[in-house]
Structures are given as structure tokens and as C-alpha cells.
Amino acid sequence: MLENHIFVLPIVLVIYLPVSFIITYAIAVKYNHVEPGFPYISDTGTSPPESCIFGQLLNIGALICSVVMYTRYKQIEKFYRESSRKKLMIANKVSFVLGLTACLGVSIVGNFQETNVLIVHLIGAFLAFGIGGIYCYIQAAMSFRMTDLPGNCLKLRIFRVVLCFLDLLLQIALFVSAEEAMSQETFQTNNLKWTADYPGYREHLVSTISEWLVALLTAIFVATFAGEFRKFRLKAPEVIYYDIQEESNKEMHISAPKFVYRDMHDESIKET
Incomplete structure (x- = not known):
């Protein structure tokens, strides 16, 4: 069923991740591990039992995201395979590697809590946010080079640019305000319960929000792929079975990997 509804995955992801964060946030607040007023996402998944749930949820989220990015890579690779767009194909491969790296970062953040292995946790955060941001920027730029890709339109391209611009501004605000908060004399790296009377609280709020x-x-941004994913379906990969008992090289082809695009002007189908 998924081969005809691959567009559902980006939509699932944009719902799944916020819900995951809200779940661990609610548990952390319930056990009084964090203050209700906008803790860092990582703070809500640092102490048990929410740390166990946080790690598992982020692992699943990273897996879903990696599948979406692989699908995006194959979609572009298949559609432009016969073209001479070498730069576009290189950008597609680079963005795919960056996307998987960002997914790895998400998993690292979930499994290496900041109060246990801070350095590794920060590396994961950099991969998730920093490299993930670069992935979005490259994909947004590629959108303007793929105007003939089914499902791609001007409004979608502009929307992606706006998302990237806001992402860049917020990442700058995140790191600048975090640095300012950490410059306070009484700052403690293991303090998960910031209150209004705590030095650097205002900067802390800017950073966490x-x-x-x-x-x-x-x-x-990843969910914006859904519109383009609607224009094609991903068929099952090819499976080859060797009959070992008869020591023969008989092959049974179960199915062939194909990306099937639907023509936007009529109901015909073009296979690549």
C-alpha cells in the first residue's frame, strides 16, 4: 500500500516529531525534572524514565526521516537520470549524504543525554540542526533548478526559501542567546530547572524557544516533499532467489524497482 502512498511519510514525520517532544516534555514536567516554561528539547529527555522514551522515539523519527530523504534522492535521481544535469545530480548526492548525517545526529541526541555525555550530545545536536539546516538550504536551491519536476511549483519554492530564511535566523538566535546565557557566572551545565530569578533566564528562553x-x-520543510511525492509511486525492489539445493543458478525475479510518474496533463503514466 505504501508504494502508492509514499507522500504520507513526510506528513507522518511532521506530526510525529512534535508529538514525540510533547510526550517527553509532559513526562519530565510531571516528575518535576524540568520547569514548564520552555526547557530545551534535550532537557525533556535527560532524566529517566523520559530519557528512555525520548531515545526510542527519536530513533524511530530518525528512521522515518532517513526513508523520506532516500525517497527524495531516488525521485530526483530517476527523473533526471537521462538528462545532462550533472551539477544537479551531484547536488542531489551531496544533499542525500547530508540528510542521512542529520538523521544520525537526531539518533545521537536521543541516545547520548547531555548530563551523561555532553560532548557527544552536542555533536549530535550540531549534526541534527546544523547539517540538517544545510540539507534544507540545498534542497530549496535545487527546487529552483527542477521546475519541471512534477509537483514543483513557484509557491512551493518560495515557501521553502521562507522556511530556510527563518531557520537561519532562529539558529543564529539559538546559539547567540545560549552563549550569552552560559556567560553568566552562576551558570551550571547540569541545571535543568531554570526559573525567572535565575541569571541569564531571558537569554535562556530565547535560546530554548x-x-x-x-x-x-x-x-x-521535509513535509513539503509530500506534494511532489504524490506525482509518483515507488514499486518494490527486485528480489533474486537462488535455488541452493539444486545447485543451479535459477533466478526468480519477484519485482523490479521502478519509479512511476503520473503525467500532470493527462492520466497516462510514464515509467522511468
Whole structure:
């Protein structure tokens, strides 16, 4: 069923990630591990039992995201395979590698809590937000080079640029305000319960709110692939079976990997 509804995955992701963060946030607040007023996303998944749930949910989210990015890579690769757009094909491969790297970062953030292995956690955060942002920027730029891709339109391209612009501003606000908050003399890296009377609280709020918005904007950007995914379906990969008992090389072809595009002007189907 998924081969005809591959466009559902980006939509699932944009719903799944915020819901995952809200679940761990609610648990952390319930057990009084964080203050209700906008903690960092990582703060809501640092202490048990929410840390276990946080890691598992982010692992699943990273897997869904990697499938979406692989599908995006194959969609562009198949549609422009016969063209001479070498730069576009290179950009597609580069963005795919960056996308998978960002997914790895999401998994690292979930499995290496900041209070346990801070350096590794920060590396994961950089991969998830920094490299993930670069992935979005490249995809937005590629959209303007793929105006003939089914499902791509001017409004979609402009919307992606707006998302990238906001993402960049928020990432700057995130890191600048976090640095300012950490410059306070009484700052403690393991303090998960910021209150209004705590030095650097205002800068801390700017940083945490920016982080939540960056995560949301990134998920929304990936969800914009849904419109283009509607124009094709992904068929099952080819499976070859060797009959070992008869020591023969008989092959049974189950199915062939194909991307099938639907013509936007009529109901005919073009296979690539």
C-alpha cells in the first residue's frame, strides 16, 4: 500500500516529531525534572524514565526521516537520470549524504543525554540542526533548478526559501542567546530547572524557544516533499532467489524497482 502512498511519510514525520517532544516534555514536567516554561528539547529527555522514551522515539523519527530523504534522492535521481544535469545530480548526492548525517545526529541526541555525555550530545545536536539546516538550504536551491519536476511549483519554492530564511535566523538566535546565557557566572551545565530569578533566564528562553521552532521548521520543510511525492509511486525492489539445493543458478525475479510518474496533463503514466 505504501508504494502508492509514499507522500504520507513526510506528513507522518511532521506530526510525529512534535508529538514525540510533547510526550517527553509532559513526562519530565510531571516528575518535576524540568520547569514548564520552555526547557530545551534535550532537557525533556535527560532524566529517566523520559530519557528512555525520548531515545526510542527519536530513533524511530530518525528512521522515518532517513526513508523520506532516500525517497527524495531516488525521485530526483530517476527523473533526471537521462538528462545532462550533472551539477544537479551531484547536488542531489551531496544533499542525500547530508540528510542521512542529520538523521544520525537526531539518533545521537536521543541516545547520548547531555548530563551523561555532553560532548557527544552536542555533536549530535550540531549534526541534527546544523547539517540538517544545510540539507534544507540545498534542497530549496535545487527546487529552483527542477521546475519541471512534477509537483514543483513557484509557491512551493518560495515557501521553502521562507522556511530556510527563518531557520537561519532562529539558529543564529539559538546559539547567540545560549552563549550569552552560559556567560553568566552562576551558570551550571547540569541545571535543568531554570526559573525567572535565575541569571541569564531571558537569554535562556530565547535560546530554548528558538530550538523548538528550528525543530518544527525543519519538520515542516521535509513535509513539503509530500506534494511532489504524490506525482509518483515507488514499486518494490527486485528480489533474486537462488535455488541452493539444486545447485543451479535459477533466478526468480519477484519485482523490479521502478519509479512511476503520473503525467500532470493527462492520466497516462510514464515509467522511468
